[in-house]
Amino acid sequence: MSAADWAGRDLGERTIGYDEKDVILYALAVGAQATDLDLVFEDRLRVLPTFGLTLAQWAPDVLAGAGAFDDRAVHGSQTLEVRRPLPRTGALRLSGRVSEVWDKGSAAIFDVIVECEEFTATWSLFAPGLGGFGGERGASRTAPVTRPGGIGAVVRTFPTQAALYRLTGDRHHIHINPEASARIGQPRPILQGLCTLASTTLVLATEQGAHPADLTALQGRFSGPVLPGDTLEVESWPDGDFELRRDGVPVISDGRAVFA
Incomplete structure (x- = not known):
């Protein structure tokens, strides 16, 4: 098939x-x-x-x-x-x-x-391994736009966060079992991408003077792994765009969070 x-x-x-x-x-x-x-x-x-x-x-x-x-x-x-x-x-x-x-x-x-x-x-x-079937490629990523520096803030994860987030539904083994994470090249279990994304919205709401429950639109591309306990840097702009980085390397790119 x-x-x-x-x-x-x-x-x-x-x-x-x-x-x-x-x-x-x-x-x-x-x-x-x-x-x-x-x-x-x-x-x-x-x-x-x-x-x-x-x-x-x-x-x-x-x-x-x-x-x-x-x-x-x-x-x-x-x-x-x-x-x-x-x-x-x-x-x-x-x-x-x-x-x-x-x-x-x-x-x-x-x-x-x-x-x-x-x-x-x-x-x-x-x-x-599932491409090459002759279908449309879909939209390509747009070239990065040079823009003035945004507002910087810190997103702090905690060591037990992936284990706790599993209780909300995402029980993939790479988030808890080192043997499973090793199979994808990660020596330690990684944080769920949706957990990282949601954690970032809490910080962005504060930066924008909004309440996190007033989120109306969100997007992000998962660019790299996050380990529970990592301290991350987020740069955001007034239009809602943001980028999340770990040691200067993007882990969520093409981000956007809009609050009412």
Whole structure:
């Protein structure tokens, strides 16, 4: 079966329920502090929009389970468009589908879209060895634009963060088992990309004078690994663009975070 045959594939629907404990656990896992009462205290609770990505993770997992690609596939990039706030508790009716499969020659990129009334999220999954089927390459990255220096800030991860974030749904072994991470060339388990992305939005909200629960749009391309406990540098600009770096090397590029 060619990678191209997965384009347009319906991945089904799921109704996913959650409660305040799930919301609070997620906030703590992505870096909220005990003093952030509106993120960790049920009496004042607001839900981080990126929490919705944990509820939608089933869709790319369904595609992997169906054999579209093997365990060499990696999460290439993520987008999130928020239409309305997530309720503190409840259930979301989510639908998933493969929108496109792009032919990059040595690899294929699967775009998986998950939608509900509250948001639309797109996973781009980079699958080595599945390209060369004669399909369209898709959009190329635009050349970097020289721009004035942005605002610098620090994103601090913590040593147990990947283990804690696993409890929100992403239990891939490379985030907990050194033997699994070694198979992808990492001597230690790495932090989940979506955890890194969500942690960065907390810092960007502060820099923009916004509340992180007021996020309306988010995107980022995962350019390099992050280890739990790393201290990262984020540079951002007034239009919402940002880049996250580890020791000066981008780990999230083409970033954008917009708050209401």
